[in-house]
Every structure is written in structure tokens, then in C-alpha cells.
Amino acid sequence: MTKAIQVHQTGGPEVLSWDDIEVGEPGPGQVRLRQTAIGLNFIDVYHRTGLYPQPAPFIPGVEGAGVVEAVGPGVDWLRTGDRVAYSGPIGAYAEERLIDADRLVSLPDEVSDEQAAAMLLQGMTAHMLLRRVYPVQAGDTILVHAAAGGVGLIMCQWAAALGAMVIGTVSTDAKAEIAQAHGCAHPIVTSRQDFVAEVDRITGGAKLPVVYDSVGRDTFMGSLDCLAPRGMMVSFGNASGPVDPISPLLLAQKGSLFLTRPTLFHYVATRAELDTAANELFEMVATGKIRVEVKQRFPLKDAAEAHRALEARQTTGSSVLTV
Ligand code: NDP
Known part of the structure; x- marks a missing residue:
């Protein structure tokens, strides 16, 4: 027993x-x-x-x-x-x-x-999101919701190591400090700041090529408004509740956006994929790029x-x- x-x-x-x-x-x-x-x-x-x-x-x-x-x-x-x-x-x-x-x-x-x-799990999710779903390039500015969370802190560090500038949402100033110490250049404190307006201000109106949204219901529509034309909306969680259904036409109206809803298990389905994701993660940790x-x-x-x-x-x- x-x-x-x-x-x-x-x-x-x-x-x-x-x-x-x-x-x-x-x-x-x-x-x-x-x-x-x-x-x-x-x-x-x-x-x-x-x-x-x-x-x-x-x-x-x-x-x-x-x-x-x-x-x-x-x-x-x-x-x-x-x-x-x-x-x-x-x-x-x-x-x-x-x-x-x-x-x-x-x-x-x-x-x-x-x-x-x-x-x-959180690290292989970060690998899936940053290396496969939307492969982040040096110079990209990206938005990571729940930036001080489990997946969030790993994503901030990984994206920064790839040369991206990370904007991240958090609910408190204490969490903002933690996110910043892990590579989030621009924490947005959602209890007192509007993240859509902040993204617009930080990017000088250019907006973003990708948003990684794990919060779901509360942030989904705002996240679409943070994207530049042909940007990629990556909805990968529902911490605030599941996202309500939308019409595909909305993606056209918001700028010919792409929408994906990835799940890790489909990205590590084969032994080769599992080994690649785990090994890249272990390498990032072993070399001190991710704490x-x-x-x-x-x-x-x-x-x-x-x-x-x-x-x-x-x-x-x-x-x-x-x-
Ligand atoms: P986190 O440590 O990120 O915890 C969730 C965070 O979400 C909270 O700390 C909070 O941060 C934020 N949040 C915003 N709104 C709410 C709300 N209404 N209730 C609770 N939390 C809220 O968790 P994990 O790192 O374990 O997971 C992060 C997300 O990634 C989850 O949504 C999870 O489902 C998803 N995920 C998806 C995977 C996939 O394959 N698609 C795989 C792994 C994780 P704050 O207070 O700063 O807003």
C-alpha cells in the first residue's frame, strides 16, 4: 500500500x-x-x-x-x-x-x-511556445501574461536569452519585481495599469508579433488588441476561466491575425520531440541561462x-x- x-x-x-x-x-x-x-x-x-x-x-x-x-x-x-x-x-x-x-x-x-x-512541464511548455509555436527571434518584442508564474518566469528568462524584449503582465508590484529579475523588461501591473494601452505605449503604437496568453477569459480580447497585423495569438491556458467562442471574422477585423490553442502533449508526442524539448531545457538550466x-x-x-x-x-x- x-x-x-x-x-x-x-x-x-x-x-x-x-x-x-x-x-x-x-x-x-x-x-x-x-x-x-x-x-x-x-x-x-x-x-x-x-x-x-x-x-x-x-x-x-x-x-x-x-x-x-x-x-x-x-x-x-x-x-x-x-x-x-x-x-x-x-x-x-x-x-x-x-x-x-x-x-x-x-x-x-x-x-x-x-x-x-x-x-x-512548465519548461517544456516554454520551449513549445517560444521555439515551436511562434519561434521567437532576437529583436522581437513579445507579451507574456502571468509573467511571474511558473511558466511565466521560465518564459521571461528563455525569451530574454533568445534576444527578445519581454513585456509581461502581473497582478502586484511584488510580482513585477520578481518578473523583472527574471528577464521581463516591462512588467505591467494589471491591478492598476491597462495592459493594452501599456503595450501600445511601450511599442510606440507598433504592437506585437505574438502574445502568449495563459489567463484566458479575462485577457483574450485585450490580447488580440495588442497584436500587429498578421500577429500570432497563442492562447494556452484558462487561469481566469475558458475563453468564450469567437467568430473567425474577428481575426480578419483585428488585422488578419493567426490564432492557435496549443497543448504540450501534442508537441511532445514522439520520443524524439520529448527528448529535444527536455534536452534543450536541461541545457538552458545547466548553462545558467534559466534559473x-x-x-x-x-x-x-x-x-x-x-x-x-x-x-x-x-x-x-x-x-x-x-x-
Ligand atoms: P501560474 O504559476 O502561472 O499561476 C497562474 C497565474 O495566472 C496566477 O499566479 C496569476 O498571476 C494569473 N491569473 C490571472 N488571472 C487569474 C485568475 N482569475 N485566477 C488565478 N490566476 C490568475 O500557473 P502555471 O505556471 O502552472 O500555468 C500557467 C498557465 O499555463 C496556466 O493557465 C496553465 O493552464 C497553462 N499551461 C498550459 C499548457 C499547455 O500545454 N497549453 C502547459 C502548461 C501550462 P497574476 O496574479 O500575476 O495575474
């Missing part, structure tokens, strides 16, 4: 239940992982509330790191004791879990388990407290659940 957080019925943070579960032995292609750190991500909230439906009961969480404890038939590249991490599939909020070996990446010595659990600090730690059994903090916008950067 091992301990895990389960959701028996979707709802508020109180539905996260600390249960005994049976993990069992790994089947063909699987390993059993003893987890040492688990990533906290906003997608965990969407699963818990039912915005992204899952058959219940389920163990939430999509990211973790730890040590291989048992190897199933047909897995020839991993051994007991190897340090690994993963981003997806769901089932991370547990002391131990079974997982398909082809979703695991080996951890280099210079990346700790805790760092890996804190950054793999990943764990800003909040919560014991796994207190996952409800972690969710409350995340939803109340009290966290900055990355958070982990400790085992």
Missing part, C-alpha cells in the same frame, strides 16, 4: 482526499517509480474542478521525479535506482506510481529531482493547501509537492 491524493468527485480543493492505494507491479513497458517530488501545475486545478474532465476516481497531477524502483518486461534502457522525471500522464499525486517508460526522461546530475519536478527556483513547497498530503494558494494567485514561479 502507498499514499496518494485522489479525486472521487470534482469540486473545490476540499475534494483532494489522502487515501491508501495499491500500486502493484509494472506491466510490459512500464516501471514503478518512487516519487521524491511532484510538480504543482494549474492544469491540476482544471482536472480537480472538472474543466478538463477525467473519469473518477482519479489521482491528479501530471509531473514528477524520482527513482525507478522496479522495471517491467521489455524496458531495456532503465535500471532500478535510475533518476528520472516525466510530464504526463495524469496520476502524479502519489508516493509511488506505475508509468510507461517511454514517457520518462533521465535526469542529468546537474538537475535535482526537485528542480525537475518543478520545471519539466529554476522552487518558490513554494507543500507536503503531498496538503495538496489542497497548494491548490488554494495557486488559485488565489499567491504563488510565484514553480511549486512542488514533497514526498
Whole structure:
């Protein structure tokens, strides 16, 4: 028996239940992982509330790191004791879990388990957004919403390293300072500044080639207004709620805009894509271009407290659940 957080019925943070579960032995292609750190991500909230439906009961969480404890038939590249991490599939909020070996990446010595659990999903998301969805060029000015968040702080650093000028939205002055210390040249404090007007002012009316919007409902329309003609609207999250439907005609009226709604799992679907994303991320961290600090730690059994903090916008950067 091992301990895990389960959701028996979707709802508020109180539905996260600390249960005994049976993990069992790994089947063909699987390993059993003893987890040492688990990533906290906003997608965990969407699963818990039912915005992204899952058959219940389920163990939430999509990211973790730890040590291989048992190897199933047909897995020839991993051994007991190897340090690994993963981003997806769901089932991370547990002391131990079974997982398909082809979703695991080996951890280099210079990346700790805790760092890996804190950054793999958020960092590979930053890679997807900045290197593949809209490949950022030196000299680009870009807008990153929730710039002091988990994905946000990694994006600010990565984009700055690529030579871009980052404009970022945050809700407080304290978060503005953190974003600025991580490469965000122009933090906009949304509690007292209008981000559309600020983008217009900062760019001298030229506006932007790309907006990365993870906030969703509250910012979507404003984000479209920040784009130059033929700009790319990248809607990749719903922290404030899902975006209402729009007519494609709106994209024409706003300047022949492009709109995409990417999901990481479609960008790391093959082993080659997963390895490229993870290796580029590890390289950025190893060379000091991206610093990943764990800003909040919560014991796994207190996952409800972690969710409350995340939803109340009290966290900055990355958070982990400790085992
Ligand atoms: P964050 O650490 O960024 O936390 C969310 C932040 O969103 C908050 O800190 C807050 O920052 C901002 N926010 C704005 N409005 C609200 C609101 N009404 N309620 C709560 N927060 C709000 O989380 P993550 O780094 O884990 O994820 C960032 C986003 O990226 C999420 O939307 C997530 O779903 C998305 N994502 C998408 C992926 C994909 O594949 N498409 C993969 C990974 C993440 P502030 O107070 O400064 O406004």
C-alpha cells in the first residue's frame, strides 16, 4: 500500500482526499517509480474542478521525479535506482506510481529531482511556445501574461536569452519585481495599469508579433488588441476561466491575425520531440541561462493547501509537492 491524493468527485480543493492505494507491479513497458517530488501545475486545478474532465476516481497531477524502483518486461534502457522525471500522464499525486517508460526522461546530475519536478512541464511548455509555436527571434518584442508564474518566469528568462524584449503582465508590484529579475523588461501591473494601452505605449503604437496568453477569459480580447497585423495569438491556458467562442471574422477585423490553442502533449508526442524539448531545457538550466527556483513547497498530503494558494494567485514561479 502507498499514499496518494485522489479525486472521487470534482469540486473545490476540499475534494483532494489522502487515501491508501495499491500500486502493484509494472506491466510490459512500464516501471514503478518512487516519487521524491511532484510538480504543482494549474492544469491540476482544471482536472480537480472538472474543466478538463477525467473519469473518477482519479489521482491528479501530471509531473514528477524520482527513482525507478522496479522495471517491467521489455524496458531495456532503465535500471532500478535510475533518476528520472516525466510530464504526463495524469496520476502524479502519489508516493509511488506505475508509468510507461517511454514517457520518462533521465535526469542529468546537474538537475535535482526537485528542480525537475518543478520545471519539466512548465519548461517544456516554454520551449513549445517560444521555439515551436511562434519561434521567437532576437529583436522581437513579445507579451507574456502571468509573467511571474511558473511558466511565466521560465518564459521571461528563455525569451530574454533568445534576444527578445519581454513585456509581461502581473497582478502586484511584488510580482513585477520578481518578473523583472527574471528577464521581463516591462512588467505591467494589471491591478492598476491597462495592459493594452501599456503595450501600445511601450511599442510606440507598433504592437506585437505574438502574445502568449495563459489567463484566458479575462485577457483574450485585450490580447488580440495588442497584436500587429498578421500577429500570432497563442492562447494556452484558462487561469481566469475558458475563453468564450469567437467568430473567425474577428481575426480578419483585428488585422488578419493567426490564432492557435496549443497543448504540450501534442508537441511532445514522439520520443524524439520529448527528448529535444527536455534536452534543450536541461541545457538552458545547466548553462545558467534559466534559473529554476522552487518558490513554494507543500507536503503531498496538503495538496489542497497548494491548490488554494495557486488559485488565489499567491504563488510565484514553480511549486512542488514533497514526498
Ligand atoms: P501560474 O504559476 O502561472 O499561476 C497562474 C497565474 O495566472 C496566477 O499566479 C496569476 O498571476 C494569473 N491569473 C490571472 N488571472 C487569474 C485568475 N482569475 N485566477 C488565478 N490566476 C490568475 O500557473 P502555471 O505556471 O502552472 O500555468 C500557467 C498557465 O499555463 C496556466 O493557465 C496553465 O493552464 C497553462 N499551461 C498550459 C499548457 C499547455 O500545454 N497549453 C502547459 C502548461 C501550462 P497574476 O496574479 O500575476 O495575474
